[in-house]
Amino acid sequence: MAAPKRKAPRVIKRRAPIPTNLSDFLAEKRGAGEENFLGTVRTHIVEKNKADNSRRQDIIHPSEMVKDDWCPKATFLRITTGVHHKQSFGFQSLNIFDTGHESHRKWQNRAWDIGWLEGMFKCLNCSHKWWELSPKHCPCCESRALEYAEVPLSAEETHLIAGHSDGMLTPARSLLEIKTVGEGTVRFEEPERLTKYKVKLPDSRDMVDLPAMWSSIKVPFPSHIRQGQIYLWMARNLGHDVDRMTFVYESKFNQDVRQFAVRFNPAIIEPLLETALDIKQRIDAQKDAPDCVNGDVCKQCKPYQESSDGEDAPRRGRRQALDEDDAETQPQGAEAAQPARGRHAGSAGQPDGTQRRQADGAVRRADSVGRVRRNTASGSGSRREGR
Numbered sequence: 001m002a003a004p005k006r007k008a009p010r011v012i013k014r015r016a017p018i019p020t021n022l023s024d025f026l027a028e029k030r031g032a033g034e035e036n037f038l039g040t041v042r043t044h045i046v047e048k049n050k051a052d053n054s055r056r057q058d059i060i061h062p063s064e065m066v067k068d069d070w071c072p073k074a075t076f077l078r079i080t081t082g083v084h085h086k087q088s089f090g091f092q093s094l095n096i097f098d099t100g101h102e103s104h105r106k107w108q109n110r111a112w113d114i115g116w117l118e119g120m121f122k123c124l125n126c127s128h129k130w131w132e133l134s135p136k137h138c139p140c141c142e143s144r145a146l147e148y149a150e151v152p153l154s155a156e157e158t159h160l161i162a163g164h165s166d167g168m169l170t171p172a173r174s175l176l177e178i179k180t181v182g183e184g185t186v187r188f189e190e191p192e193r194l195t196k197y198k199v200k201l202p203d204s205r206d207m208v209d210l211p212a213m214w215s216s217i218k219v220p221f222p223s224h225i226r227q228g229q230i231y232l233w234m235a236r237n238l239g240h241d242v243d244r245m246t247f248v249y250e251s252k253f254n255q256d257v258r259q260f261a262v263r264f265n266p267a268i269i270e271p272l273l274e275t276a277l278d279i280k281q282r283i284d285a286q287k288d289a290p291d292c293v294n295g296d297v298c299k300q301c302k303p304y305q306e307s308s309d310g311e312d313a314p315r316r317g318r319r320q321a322l323d324e325d326d327a328e329t330q331p332q333g334a335e336a337a338q339p340a341r342g343r344h345a346g347s348a349g350q351p352d353g354t355q356r357r358q359a360d361g362a363v364r365r366a367d368s369v370g371r372v373r374r375n376t377a378s379g380s381g382s383r384r385e386g387r
Contacts, residue, residue, distance in 0.1 A: 168240065
């Protein structure tokens, strides 16, 4: 009699223990792939910013002129040497800037939607560039895939100044400047306001009363006003029919929005224009640099002095380390950045090649704002095209 067939032993698969709380569950689900993605993005964004040398170095930027500590000597040396001691920014700062860029696109799109936006436009299909008021399609190929290239402005021939405004609101006879305002903006522009609205927590930590601080802002910050006046001065000299600057301030912490309109008043910027003219005349006549803003040397012109001191001079482009908690307004880390030399080709609609201001609303340097891309054939909710 044949022996009965024996059944194969049953394999019991043991399930992973179920986490007892939410934090344990998230820890279990967090994998190396997710962490590598964020780390890769961080590295890519920081290195991309370091390698970007597209900002022109042969002109005076309005963004540098309006700072309280603008050093004419540093500007003179940057232009005459062609060396740019570029700031190094950490990922948090660059992320803040990108958030501001998206706000620019949003408000430019809205001005375009209501037919108020005038300026340079580019067709994404045939690359044609032209000036118009809120076009619906390209005049050359009829494509509706368009890009707003803002309002290029220049006074190079007389004062060596060039830049561009965020937009022109033709029905209001106004230029447009869009600013996102956060705690870092106020820390940079009006630190005394930030101090005024700090409150003490029970654990002795300080915290800023953001709603109260935001409500206290009744006029644009002084550097923003000066910046707007320079743009108005250039626009009027180019024949544009504008007599005011419209500022749109958007709060970072709750997206509340307010508008300020400032009329053209050239007296505000007369000293700045005189300084710019002096720099141009010195360059044309091959004269010595103007005096430093501090009389001797400051942090802006010091790198140029160090780069000519011989073996003891630090490598060009070396930046001092700054506190990470001031990420919204300060360069981060002690990374060394190579200086950029010479002039690079300007982007479409921006013959000066300058880049946009930083996202936090401060005017410390010109930073790229991604242009408004949209397909006007689609609904308003999908008018931005992917890059």
